[in-house]
Amino acid sequence: MRVLESLVVLLESDFEVRILLLFLGPISAVFFFSSVYMKYRNTDKSYQFERTTRVELSDQQRYDTYATHIRKTSRSRIDGEGRSSNPRMRL
Amino acid sequence: MSTDVPGRGMMPPGAGGPQPGQTPMPPAAPNPSTVGSQDPAEAAQVLRLRAGEAPGNLVRCARCGSSDIRYGIEQGALICASCRAQWNEPLLEAEVDLTRDIDKLRGRTITTSAQRLVDETTVTLKCRACGAEVVLSVDDAVQTRCHWCRNYLSADGRIPNGAVPDGVIPPTIRREDAVETIRAFAKDRSFYAHPKFKAEFAPENVVGVYLPYFVFDGHAEAEVQGEGEIQTATWLEGSKDNKTRYYAADVYRLGRKFLMSVDDLLLESSSEHANLDDPAQTNNIINAILPFDVKRAVHYNPNYLRGFTSERRDVNVEAMDAVVEDRLLSIARSKADDMVQDYDRGVRWDSERVDIRGSRWVTVYLPIWLYSYYQADKGLKHFVAVNGQNGKVMGSIPLNMLRLSLMTALVFVVASVVGVALFLLWR
Numbered sequence: 001m002r003v004l005e006s007l008v009v010l011l012e013s014d015f016e017v018r019i020l021l022l023f024l025g026p027i028s029a030v031f032f033f034s035s036v037y038m039k040y041r042n043t044d045k046s047y048q049f050e051r052t053t054r055v056e057l058s059d060q061q062r063y064d065t066y067a068t069h070i071r072k073t074s075r076s077r078i079d080g081e082g083r084s085s086n087p088r089m090r091l
Numbered sequence: 092m093s094t095d096v097p098g099r100g101m102m103p104p105g106a107g108g109p110q111p112g113q114t115p116m117p118p119a120a121p122n123p124s125t126v127g128s129q130d131p132a133e134a135a136q137v138l139r140l141r142a143g144e145a146p147g148n149l150v151r152c153a154r155c156g157s158s159d160i161r162y163g164i165e166q167g168a169l170i171c172a173s174c175r176a177q178w179n180e181p182l183l184e185a186e187v188d189l190t191r192d193i194d195k196l197r198g199r200t201i202t203t204s205a206q207r208l209v210d211e212t213t214v215t216l217k218c219r220a221c222g223a224e225v226v227l228s229v230d231d232a233v234q235t236r237c238h239w240c241r242n243y244l245s246a247d248g249r250i251p252n253g254a255v256p257d258g259v260i261p262p263t264i265r266r267e268d269a270v271e272t273i274r275a276f277a278k279d280r281s282f283y284a285h286p287k288f289k290a291e292f293a294p295e296n297v298v299g300v301y302l303p304y305f306v307f308d309g310h311a312e313a314e315v316q317g318e319g320e321i322q323t324a325t326w327l328e329g330s331k332d333n334k335t336r337y338y339a340a341d342v343y344r345l346g347r348k349f350l351m352s353v354d355d356l357l358l359e360s361s362s363e364h365a366n367l368d369d370p371a372q373t374n375n376i377i378n379a380i381l382p383f384d385v386k387r388a389v390h391y392n393p394n395y396l397r398g399f400t401s402e403r404r405d406v407n408v409e410a411m412d413a414v415v416e417d418r419l420l421s422i423a424r425s426k427a428d429d430m431v432q433d434y435d436r437g438v439r440w441d442s443e444r445v446d447i448r449g450s451r452w453v454t455v456y457l458p459i460w461l462y463s464y465y466q467a468d469k470g471l472k473h474f475v476a477v478n479g480q481n482g483k484v485m486g487s488i489p490l491n492m493l494r495l496s497l498m499t500a501l502v503f504v505v506a507s508v509v510g511v512a513l514f515l516l517w518r
Binding site: 018019021022023024025027028029032036037039040041043045046047050051052053054055056057059060061062063064065066067068069070071072073074075076077078079080081084087088090091 | 500511
């Protein structure tokens with residue numbers, strides 16, 4: 001989904017999208033190699049305990065405090081989102 | 092300049108009061124990433140189960156007294172070789188509650204079999220049928236035969252050497268089915284498989300293995316804090332050939348705090364397989380066929396292990412603190428992510444914390460059909476593993492890197508030619 005969003009932003013910008021065609025070879029090669037490698041070696045597979053373990057939540061508390069307003073930014077996502085996008089990576 | 096205001100409501104996620112089941116939480120200063128835990132000095136409460144009460148080294152058939160008993164997968168029961176009586180041990184759940192009252196756990200509760208290990212892997216069993224003394228190394232097996240009366244003798248739970256768990260999940264997947272599953276898995280990955288692997292591949296060599304695990308139940312308080320953004324407007328600026336998309340957004344400081352009752356989290360208790368990044372063997376493959384339905388575990392009876400190999404537990408509960416805290420933090424973050432879906436520009440978590448209030452540790456043996464292949468030139472042992480309870484398969488197949496590299500080069504050349512051609516045609 002985020003890849004799609006990024007693509008839309010790229011297509012809307014003044015960037016010469018057709019230049020990307022020149023990178024079609026390397027992009028395809030990397031995609032091909034990594035997909036075959038993962039299919040055979042499965043090095044990215046592990047116990048998905050976050051999803052499969054039964055967890056009951058209780059006493060849920062929350063706060064959402066308005067901090068500021070960004071009037072104009074070209075960033076389509078919050079800054080630093082990638083640092084915490086994987087729940088298994090410690091902050 | 093054109094302005095597109097998104098159609099969705101721009102109410103902040105916290106507006107309109109708390110969500111059902113949630114209460115407002117006062118904003119707190121962001122904490123550094125911290126992990127709380129039980130006081131290591133705190134003595135664990137010990138749950139005494141029947142399995143831990145030294146059942147004796149001679150397990151007999153209740154009907155005829157024979158000790159020649161094995162588990163039949165087709166029958167789903169222990170079968171006496173002499174009188175053909177069939178039975179199963181009672182469910183572990185019947186004695187130790189593996190489900191309820193997790194929120195009432197305080198401190199660390201362990202079963203007798205989860206106690207600190209002693210370095211006594213060679214035990215002397217006194218045969219209760221004839222009185223002979225038989226030496227058994229639990230590193231190699233949990234059963235042996237008395238050399239005088241030929242009765243089967245088993246290691247029992249009197250010595251906490253990791254050989255006797257609380258429970259065991261009997262396999263439901265037959266060996267022949269596991270062989271076919273592994274064969275199909277490898278066949279689907281044959282084109283780029285290493286030629287030596289293809290020549291030597293013999294799924295008939297699959298072995299049934301019981302691996303030791305901790306079943307962890309825990310009650311913990313978790314808290315994560317960070318920042319989230321909600322888009323309020325978006326627009327394009329610039330001329331026809333030079334446009335840039337811009338955004339306006341509201342920024343919120345946010346936090347989520349909750350209590351978690353975690354039920355049946357499985358943790359490896361064999362150090363050989365616990366390290367998922369081991370460069371010598373693909374331990375992540377065995378890890379990936381988890382979970383098992385632990386509610387179906389029965390009381391340990393060594394006869395379930397006949398025909399299987401097994402590895403004994405060699406990790407103490409105390410050594411698992413860091414692993415457990417890491418798992419709970421991951422679960423907490425995953426749950427918190429589900430709670431902030433309204434922030435359409437995303438959330439960046441800045442701090443995380445979990446305090447374990449109570450935990451319960453039970454030990455089990457889980458059945459796995461395992462095919463292993465040692466790739467000598469890489470010094471790497473590849474596994475193809477089948478979950479003995481539900482048949483889930485995962486594996487690592489050695490690659491023919493020459494063939495894969497050549498095909499990758501071919502893809503590179505063809506795609507480059509197509510890309511350049513399209514580039515020249517696209518005016």
